[in-house]
Amino acid sequence: xxxxxxxxxxxxxxxRRGFVFQSSELYGGLGSVWDYGPLGVELKRNVKDRWWxxxxxxxxxxEGIDAGILMHPKVWEASGHVAGFADPMVDxxxxxxxxxxxxxxxxxxPQKPSKHPGDHTACELTEPRQFNLMFxxxxxxxxxxxxxxxxxxxxxxxxxxxxxxxxxxxxxKVPFGIAQIGKAFRNEITPGNFIFRTREFEQMEMQFFVKPxxxxxxxxxxxxxxxxWCLDLGLRAEKLRxxxxxxxxxxxxxxxxxxxxxxxxxxxxxxxxxHNRTDFDLSRHQQYSGRKLxxxxxxxxxxxxxxxxxxxxxxxxxxxxxxxxxxxxxxxEGETRVVLxxxxxxxxxxxxxxxxxxxxGLPEIAERIYHDLKGRxxxxxxxxxxxxxxxxRQDEAGTPFCITVDGQTKEDGTVTVRHRDSLQQDRVDxxxxxxxxxxRVAA
Amino acid sequence: xxxxxxxxxxxxxxxRRGFVFQSSELYGGLGSVWDYGPLGVELKRNVKDRWWxxxxxxxxxxEGIDAGILMHPKVWEASGHVAGFADPMVDxxxxxxxxxxxxxxxxxxPQKPSKHPGDHTACELTEPRQFNLMFxxxxxxxxxxxxxxxxxxxxxxxxxxxxxxxxxxxxxKVPFGIAQIGKAFRNEITPGNFIFRTREFEQMEMQFFVKPxxxxxxxxxxxxxxxxWCLDLGLRAEKLRxxxxxxxxxxxxxxxxxxxxxxxxxxxxxxxxxHNRTDFDLSRHQQYSGRKLxxxxxxxxxxxxxxxxxxxxxxxxxxxxxxxxxxxxxxxEGETRVVLxxxxxxxxxxxxxxxxxxxxGLPEIAERIYHDLKGRxxxxxxxxxxxxxxxxRQDEAGTPFCITVDGQTKEDGTVTVRHRDSLQQDRVDxxxxxxxxxxRVAA
Numbered sequence: 001x002x003x004x005x006x007x008x009x010x011x012x013x014x015x016r017r018g019f020v021f022q023s024s025e026l027y028g029g030l031g032s033v034w035d036y037g038p039l040g041v042e043l044k045r046n047v048k049d050r051w052w053x054x055x056x057x058x059x060x061x062x063e064g065i066d067a068g069i070l071m072h073p074k075v076w077e078a079s080g081h082v083a084g085f086a087d088p089m090v091d092x093x094x095x096x097x098x099x100x101x102x103x104x105x106x107x108x109x110p111q112k113p114s115k116h117p118g119d120h121t122a123c124e125l126t127e128p129r130q131f132n133l134m135f136x137x138x139x140x141x142x143x144x145x146x147x148x149x150x151x152x153x154x155x156x157x158x159x160x161x162x163x164x165x166x167x168x169x170x171x172x173k174v175p176f177g178i179a180q181i182g183k184a185f186r187n188e189i190t191p192g193n194f195i196f197r198t199r200e201f202e203q204m205e206m207q208f209f210v211k212p213x214x215x216x217x218x219x220x221x222x223x224x225x226x227x228x229w230c231l232d233l234g235l236r237a238e239k240l241r242x243x244x245x246x247x248x249x250x251x252x253x254x255x256x257x258x259x260x261x262x263x264x265x266x267x268x269x270x271x272x273x274x275h276n277r278t279d280f281d282l283s284r285h286q287q288y289s290g291r292k293l294x295x296x297x298x299x300x301x302x303x304x305x306x307x308x309x310x311x312x313x314x315x316x317x318x319x320x321x322x323x324x325x326x327x328x329x330x331x332x333e334g335e336t337r338v339v340l341x342x343x344x345x346x347x348x349x350x351x352x353x354x355x356x357x358x359x360x361g362l363p364e365i366a367e368r369i370y371h372d373l374k375g376r377x378x379x380x381x382x383x384x385x386x387x388x389x390x391x392x393r394q395d396e397a398g399t400p401f402c403i404t405v406d407g408q409t410k411e412d413g414t415v416t417v418r419h420r421d422s423l424q425q426d427r428v429d430x431x432x433x434x435x436x437x438x439x440r441v442a443a
Numbered sequence: 444x445x446x447x448x449x450x451x452x453x454x455x456x457x458x459r460r461g462f463v464f465q466s467s468e469l470y471g472g473l474g475s476v477w478d479y480g481p482l483g484v485e486l487k488r489n490v491k492d493r494w495w496x497x498x499x500x501x502x503x504x505x506e507g508i509d510a511g512i513l514m515h516p517k518v519w520e521a522s523g524h525v526a527g528f529a530d531p532m533v534d535x536x537x538x539x540x541x542x543x544x545x546x547x548x549x550x551x552x553p554q555k556p557s558k559h560p561g562d563h564t565a566c567e568l569t570e571p572r573q574f575n576l577m578f579x580x581x582x583x584x585x586x587x588x589x590x591x592x593x594x595x596x597x598x599x600x601x602x603x604x605x606x607x608x609x610x611x612x613x614x615x616k617v618p619f620g621i622a623q624i625g626k627a628f629r630n631e632i633t634p635g636n637f638i639f640r641t642r643e644f645e646q647m648e649m650q651f652f653v654k655p656x657x658x659x660x661x662x663x664x665x666x667x668x669x670x671x672w673c674l675d676l677g678l679r680a681e682k683l684r685x686x687x688x689x690x691x692x693x694x695x696x697x698x699x700x701x702x703x704x705x706x707x708x709x710x711x712x713x714x715x716x717x718h719n720r721t722d723f724d725l726s727r728h729q730q731y732s733g734r735k736l737x738x739x740x741x742x743x744x745x746x747x748x749x750x751x752x753x754x755x756x757x758x759x760x761x762x763x764x765x766x767x768x769x770x771x772x773x774x775x776e777g778e779t780r781v782v783l784x785x786x787x788x789x790x791x792x793x794x795x796x797x798x799x800x801x802x803x804g805l806p807e808i809a810e811r812i813y814h815d816l817k818g819r820x821x822x823x824x825x826x827x828x829x830x831x832x833x834x835x836r837q838d839e840a841g842t843p844f845c846i847t848v849d850g851q852t853k854e855d856g857t858v859t860v861r862h863r864d865s866l867q868q869d870r871v872d873x874x875x876x877x878x879x880x881x882x883r884v885a886a
Binding site for chain 2: 015016017018021023024025026027028029030031033034035036037038039040041042044045052057058060063064065066067068069070071072074075135136137138139140147149151158161162164165166169170171183185187199200285288289291374375378381384
């Protein structure tokens, strides 16, 4: 299957089955904003919960926070975003389209498209201008006197400005980390590729504060941990690779940076970034706020500004990676089967309960089983159409287990459990189902 | 204890123990935006998870979604927010302060404060002007040609514009509901009372679509369900009451509205709203989008526009209600004990593990127990200071169970479990602890 095709089919499945809808579709859509439907919201919740659990709940040395999207505008002066968070923009005088000057190779002139992507010989391009990517708004009752504030372009700054508060309230000692999940906004010149690059998106960021000199060791440790986390999502290892930022690519705050890249249907692209941000942010906030942000090491009686190792992933992008990796088409009994092979812990619906026929008391037994499961997991009840069609519907939703109640259930209390990926069928004691599934969906 | 005092003490505890910090405090704070610290983020997560579970996971007739904060601007024309979502504002010419004309009774002139709250006889007030509460921003690369968009002032519209998509993708039939948790923004003239009324806040809204004519019955049903939900949070019944919106108070879209009010330290105020929004929103979106939004009832072969019963609660406000209701001071052994009596399912930390002394192998046993628990619950390990002081620290965090490992643990494998509220102490087999706590923190 061609890769363009694959992406189109995925987007179409996402809409049809209620994973992702275009925002405000009723009004023709809003550029680059997407809404999560009933299955998508559960998938994304599972992604975020898994990240939060691995960062905050399981580890002793990371605290969670949830800072506001709106912050004091000085924060963005200190962080360098007011002065430098910009992309170079060029306009085509022929077609009036606007491109990122550094991404021309991915763009096409809409009026004079060439057969060679990135060929702009027919375009008349302006000189690049810098365009700041932060959304601006005014807070307070009247615009003239109100404060100009920004929608945060990254969650990380909410961590830096709270670092002392967390340190004092939590009894942590350096090395320790602060993790956060929340929305961020970037007024991208050319968003695109479905939920890959959007103007409104959700980040999962963790800043790990370490003693200067130990930063390179911690950087390597976090690279290894994050690689393993991606594998634990059930992703295929051959679809992941490292990309090291070389000198020209490094952000203004970074001493070293590696991306974990994923091979999307539209090519290899960034999935997660791991950055050595040094003491850049804390030293700037120290300078701009006039407040000391040094850490006092009681054992050695030393004061120093911590270095920071950051791990930064988009929750939407992670959901997209999971969707792309899970999407499969295969031939089964002469028909094309579309199946989303989610890791069971990520699947929006854990189990579907299906009475084989709508009679002989089977629906009543099936409903009892369904309600038992629903107390513990997301479950779905379906008695419409042939059991084969019902299986296919669950395959498209990525449900790992289909539980069929049949004649034998009435005799010996067992049900058929059909496995989404192998299509294997087991007989399981209905009374043991809750525990049987629990063992298989554990993270 | 005076009620002002009580609120001040709660805010101070929230900062000291890491529940809630002022946003951008390093830069003097940002008006009416608050950040959740390590304990606060867990409390708010528990509140939101409990709501989501009760709405989406347990019920068969409600689907979840997660729509963007940014929506097509037409949405807010259709909803009536562009024309009518405004508060009347007056200025005091003496002191230059600005007030809500309809809330003057709660305000004081800062330059000539009276002993009687709401007395503005010394003020020289302007005529009221209408001030639209929606935050505005521009989306797209250059301001001149970019689209004016709003930060949504309510999550409900994200549900209305997706109602047909959800209906088609989920196989629900009317009556059914759509639930959503997400941020909303209102440029309030006078925000205040800590996290009670803030300019950035998180809503938990559910819109229930019903056949016209059955709306009053469903309205009563949802009133009863939401009242019970508040009681199930562990709140004291005498702190809750109903407030019916009379004709002058009703919002432009509402046929009937009741608030559940809570008695905060600063008085009775809205906690949750239950509204009969009729077909106002769907009919307006039908009109503005030119798309039919009618429901087709297959059984009766009828088409009609559903009526909507809405339940609308702020997640931040719910966290504040839970904090206010939990906050207690009491005299124990001649000392003042500050304790947060959270329902165990809402407590940020479920259990603290404390070795009685830092020797005789007790820390090793305590750490093993701690790591067993931490796989399942949020747990905290503390070996610093006297056990009495460690109990008090957990009381302030609202931890329902303190588990002390002592000499007897080495002999018979039992630990002391101290109950936060009753101060009763039980001996429990350490091997049974995970299950023992599970029974007590279940929602």
